[in-house]
């Protein structure tokens with residue numbers, strides 16, 4: 273599914289600044305329910321005959337047949353699975369075999385919105401807003417809509433944190449996910465208020481139905497959880513039928529979706545959205561893809577409403593900042609910018625992985641001062657980043673350790689529960705899907721914070737053993753002997 277579209281949440285409210293004067297580090301947040309469909313799990317019977325397959329899904333399937341999108345050769349069909357609806361193999365499928373093709377006339381994207389009845393108001397709108405308004409307009413048309421059978425199978429919500437109640441959100445108190453969720457909700461609300469005032473209300477003839485913030489959230493959640501973004505020239509496209517496919521961690525590749533040209537009806541050719549199975553499957557097994565290998569569990573919770581249980585996706589974003597009140601602000605900013613960074617830098621730290629390469633140099637730069645400040649002079653401008661990749665001085669290294677460790681401790685104290693308490697809850701099981709997400713996120717973030725603290729604790733304990741800039745410089749000049757002694761004069 274990949275990242276859908278860039279949402280820049282406003283600066284989250286719960287940014288933790290480190291105490292004291294060195295407040296350059298923030299432990300800052302990163303950034304379905306069916307229409308009461310009741311079904312039993314893992315039903316893979318024939319779509320037509322299985323009474324557990326809701327009528328809406330059966331009608332959708334018939335529509336796809338009538339439109340020539342599926343035929344007797346299509347090797348998958350909708351099934352009821354643990355993840356809700358899914359696609360199930362009707363025969364053995366080989367790895368990389370095509371499982372479905374959907375012609376362009378069924379793609380829901382900015383072009384579809386522009387070509388629709390609401391097309392006149394779509395130009396100038398952000399793509400996601402145009403597509404959201406299109407979906408809502410078609411939804412409200414009901415029987416009249418060409419997309420009726422598709423819209424009928426869409427869930428009313430997912431377990432995405434954007435749909436959680438206040439009580440449910442309390443379960444992620446202290447987490448970056450909470451701040452990100454609140455930021456995204458505020459963003460969506462602001463976008464709605466703007467589009468309501470500028471587009472919806474002045475065009476009552478195009479929107480002859482009450483359109484609420486909840487409706488807009490529904491459309492936003494649908495796009496966020498179902499749109500594909502990795503196709504050529506397609507940044508945001510919902511593909512009915514293909515969007516029934518679920519995610520599995522077992523799939524570790526991402527190149528299953530392609531845009532190809534091919535027959536799209538009896539006598540026509542068109543672009544087709546083609547999906548290949550990343551795994552070989554037996555008849556009756558579910559087809560899965562990998563939604564996005566790079567997303568953290570917090571991203572998964574926000575976008576799709578589920579997380580993975582392994583720690584690989586646990587992450588925490590550290591936000592570092594060059595303070596405007598720093599006496600060397602201009603020089604430091606110049607150095608950061610020359611190295612692709614800015615006044616504020618975000619470092620995503622993943623569980624079990626080394627720190628991002630630019631993090632230590634950036635930290636050392638931000639903390640640079642006192643007798644090390646000469647390195648900020650312009651004669652060193654071309655070489656300073658290289659210097660910063662290694663420890664500069666004991667004072668500088670000690671400061672970054674203290675600041676990072678204090679930020680980790682402060683962030684850890686903001687979680688109402690300990691890792692042990694959460695692990696116990698997880699072991700006891702029986703958690704609702706949302707509570708399972710909350711507990712998983714709480715554990716994940718805390719483990720990453722603990723990991724960061726461990727790295728800098730170890731570094732702190734090695735401060736006397738590290739080699740600093742001055743020593744390296746003397747060595748380069750040949751002024752340090754084999755035993756590390758400083759050579760003041762050449763022996764005669």
Ligand SMILES: C[S@@+](CC[C@H](N)C(=O)[O-])C[C@H]1O[C@@H](n2cnc3c(N)ncnc32)[C@H](O)[C@@H]1O
Pocket residue numbers: 304355356357358425427430431497498515516517518519520575576577578
């Ligand atoms: C693209 S839709 C897939 C079809 C969806 N299952 C349905 O019933 O319409 C993505 C949504 O499916 C569900 N989903 C997909 N993979 C999942 C997984 N591995 N675990 C739990 N839910 C999953 C989530 O609700 C997600 O937001």
